[in-house]
Amino acid sequence: MKNNIDMFPTGFKEILAETEQTGFNQLSDPLPGSLLSTLAATKPNGHFLELGTGSGLSTAWLLHGMDASSSLTSIDHDNELVSIAKRHLGHDPRVQLMVGAGEELILKTKPDSIDFIFADTWPGKYNHLEETLSLLKVGGMYLIDDMQAQDSWSDEHRDKANQLIQYLETRDDLLLTKLSWSTGIIICTKILSPAT
Numbered sequence: 001m002k003n004n005i006d007m008f009p010t011g012f013k014e015i016l017a018e019t020e021q022t023g024f025n026q027l028s029d030p031l032p033g034s035l036l037s038t039l040a041a042t043k044p045n046g047h048f049l050e051l052g053t054g055s056g057l058s059t060a061w062l063l064h065g066m067d068a069s070s071s072l073t074s075i076d077h078d079n080e081l082v083s084i085a086k087r088h089l090g091h092d093p094r095v096q097l098m099v100g101a102g103e104e105l106i107l108k109t110k111p112d113s114i115d116f117i118f119a120d121t122w123p124g125k126y127n128h129l130e131e132t133l134s135l136l137k138v139g140g141m142y143l144i145d146d147m148q149a150q151d152s153w154s155d156e157h158r159d160k161a162n163q164l165i166q167y168l169e170t171r172d173d174l175l176l177t178k179l180s181w182s183t184g185i186i187i188c189t190k191i192l193s194p195a196t
């Protein structure tokens with residue numbers, strides 16, 4: 001079986017072409033994008049949160065999997081990148097594309113209200129993690145990528161990533177799967193903590 005993708009969501013190719021002009025080099029990989037669509041489709045009428053919109057590539061994948069009554073809030077602090085996402089995805093009434101600090105959105109969002117979180121930036125992954133996980137409903141999913149160690153990583157980043165994995169593993173209210181695939185994916189589903 002080949003890891004190839006032959007279908008790209010609405011807006012994806014246009015966003016990619018425009019983003020390449022900007023020199024932005026943290027573009028998401030298409031493989032986790034395809035996984036995002038597949039998992040998004042398991043949450044009909046779902047509330048989705050994306051931390052780190054970038055120019056909207058992963059946003060396009062999420063929207064592709066979401067049903068018509070689902071909604072997605074996505075935030076990034078880079079106005080230029082979010083403008084690209086707005087140009088190509090902003091017509092979709094299911095998505096709210098915000099420019100701002102992910103930390104503030106996390107703190108403003110009601111706990112126990114989100115069905116699916118894609119955390120693709122510092123807040124929600126390397127900071128404000130506990131607050132982010134508290135936003136998930138029971139049955140809700142939390143997904144992160146870029147977890148496979150890279151030669152280019154600093155020792156500091158390697159330690160941070162290891163600490164993040166260890167922390168997620170200690171939570172008794174998360175069922176976790178680590179996939180050594182694509183950039184290294186971790187998927188967690190929130191369950192009732194045995195203590196509750």
Ligand SMILES: C[S@@+](CC[C@H](N)C(=O)[O-])C[C@H]1O[C@@H](n2cnc3c(N)ncnc32)[C@H](O)[C@@H]1O
Nearest residue numbers: 027028052053054057058076077078101102121
């Ligand atoms: C890995 S990139 C996101 C890639 C994007 N998901 C995609 O599909 O191409 C991380 C993004 O986080 C944004 N970012 C970094 N710190 C942030 C913060 N504190 N709040 C909001 N966005 C932030 C950056 O501007 C960058 O676009």
